[in-house]
Amino acid sequence: MQIKGFRVIYASMTLVVVLAFLLSSCSGRTDGRTLPSANGSIYECVVVCGNEVYEPVKAVMAADMPCLPQMESYFRLTHVTSALFDDMLKGTRNVLMVDIQPDRYTQTKARYLRDAWSTPQAVCRVQTPDAEAFLDWWQQNGEQVREWFIREEMIRQVRFLRAGTNKEARQALRQRLNCDMLIPADYVVVKDSADLVWCCNNKGSMRRDIVVYRYPYTQTSQLTSDSIYAKRDEVMGRLVTASVPGSYMGTEYRIFPPQCRQIEALEKDSTHSFYGYEVRGLWKILNGEAMGGPYVSHTRLDLKRGYVVTAEVFLYAAGQKKRNALRQTEAILYTLSIAE
Numbered sequence: 427m428q429i430k431g432f433r434v435i436y437a438s439m440t441l442v443v444v445l446a447f448l449l450s451s452c453s454g455r456t457d458g459r460t461l462p463s464a465n466g467s468i469y470e471c472v473v474v475c476g477n478e479v480y481e482p483v484k485a486v487m488a489a490d491m492p493c494l495p496q497m498e499s500y501f502r503l504t505h506v507t508s509a510l511f512d513d514m515l516k517g518t519r520n521v522l523m524v525d526i527q528p529d530r531y532t533q534t535k536a537r538y539l540r541d542a543w544s545t546p547q548a549v550c551r552v553q554t555p556d557a558e559a560f561l562d563w564w565q566q567n568g569e570q571v572r573e574w575f576i577r578e579e580m581i582r583q584v585r586f587l588r589a590g591t592n593k594e595a596r597q598a599l600r601q602r603l604n605c606d607m608l609i610p611a612d613y614v615v616v617k618d619s620a621d622l623v624w625c626c627n628n629k630g631s632m633r634r635d636i637v638v639y640r641y642p643y644t645q646t647s648q649l650t651s652d653s654i655y656a657k658r659d660e661v662m663g664r665l666v667t668a669s670v671p672g673s674y675m676g677t678e679y680r681i682f683p684p685q686c687r688q689i690e691a692l693e694k695d696s697t698h699s700f701y702g703y704e705v706r707g708l709w710k711i712l713n714g715e716a717m718g719g720p721y722v723s724h725t726r727l728d729l730k731r732g733y734v735v736t737a738e739v740f741l742y743a744a745g746q747k748k749r750n751a752l753r754q755t756e757a758i759l760y761t762l763s764i765a766e
Contacts, residue, residue: 464519464544468579468750471501474511475524478557479564486568487522487575491749493682493706494720498749500572516543520575523551524560531555534563538574546585548578576753581692583757584608598623600765603640604731608761617665624665632743634755637665638762640733648734651686654705654725658736662709673714682708689724692760702726709740717742720752724759730766737762 466472473483488499506515508525515521521542525531534554542549550571554560564571587608595609598618609625613636617624622639639661647653659677666675677684684707691701703725710718721740728735739755741748 461545464547466518471520472504472518521549525553528555580757604765638737640735643734668711668714670714676712678708722756
């Protein structure tokens, strides 16, 4: 079946998809105040600090995001000093404040707040006695601060996903893979088999795909990065081709090799736990057209049934920026839950 540059290959596979976890909602205000809606675009952040510490902050918060075809930063930053941090800027969805007060603070600490001046909003306020102390702290903790802001954006997106989902896709996941996922309503089911569910949003100028598959879990080595990469190449190579005979989807290893890391739930409580592996990389068509784009996958275990479960999202939009679209699609992965 031909679908704008890709063709589904109905080959038999011993794989299926899944990846999951149930989110608890963000904590809201308890003081009864009604807050205005946050302003600013996703993955934008206001940094409130003096000029003497801004560049190191920028180097972390606006560093190039890995595994994108074009260079795009983690966050788009707006820098202001505390004197210019007015009521309009206080409503921004992400705010990072560096509060230097030698007469008040004796050590550096960070406070993480939600919905301080608007909603939904994430605020990190770092209290420190001087610039030198902050820079020492930032060198050790800057990436964790950036990760916290990313997770807050993911949580907001997951809450948005609950507004409307594709019932057919979710039913296919339940029946085929014993799992559920908040597949948006504007996706369509491309393939629904005993081993795999593939959904796609091909509207507009950007194509977004979600593929969930599983395969039997037999040994711990299946959870190494090399094994996850190899299984991805096997599954996606059979599944996706282009118009040139013999072409198939592969992974870019030479210029921008994939990155694998352990991940946790966006939010954890006593009821729900989650862990798994995230792979972030670039896909490309081999032996065919010059086509490619970013992908993100989550891999975890379905211990009750004895499967490794992988859910992947990938994008195709030649020449377009992809950070925000990838992050929005990536949030879907965090909604996948494996039936107990």
